[in-house]
Amino acid sequence: MGNPLLFQGIVVDCDLYGSKKPWEIWDEHSDKLFDCNQDLYVFTELKKIKPNGSRISRKLSTDSKGSWEGETKPKEVRGKLTGSVIGVLKKF
Template sequence: MRTENLYGSKELWQIWRQFGRLDLEYGEDLYFFTRLKKKSVNGSRIDHRVGTGTWQGEDVGKVVVSRNSRKKIGFKKRFRYEKDKSPYNGCWIMHEYSLNPSLLPKNLRSSDLVLCRIKKNGEPRQPGRKIQGKRESRA
């Protein structure tokens, strides 16, 4: 388990190369603890930019419940990496997990720390490659 700023200025492919093995297969995951980055100091909205791209939410989030007690233990959200006109657009999926604040000690309840699981969703597109009868634009 690593700590990395997944909502910072480093490009996602740089993070992938830094922490992933060269032979990391599709379906294999990288896990990171990261801090959420708010859009404004007093706001509640999260800034999902990573490098020059964005983590685009694919769902509103799902409640995670304990199998034994059926108590709400946290939340799971799914994101897709997006950067228009980039060969890396759509190449990664991220699941962001957060704990139910009521389960945390009082000193950590306002914590913005989340666990993120990243996996490759495909290879970067090659400029000029045909997609459904159309030529792909250059990045």
């Protein structure tokens, strides 16, 4: 989706808004986890509900009627070298 990840296997680059269902995404990347109870971390490009709006879509996959809901509040992830925000960690 952008630059290649420097740490393959820890965080996967994944289009959560594509045609795959959540369990298909999990199955595809579960071999990278140490055990089946471990969380899966992904980078994805967020999709807005309306092109000029600020609200983010929570609908996964194009043919799914389900959606996800956050379990935790977002937490900024900062780079060790610069201290600048490089991402947001949120559990769903």
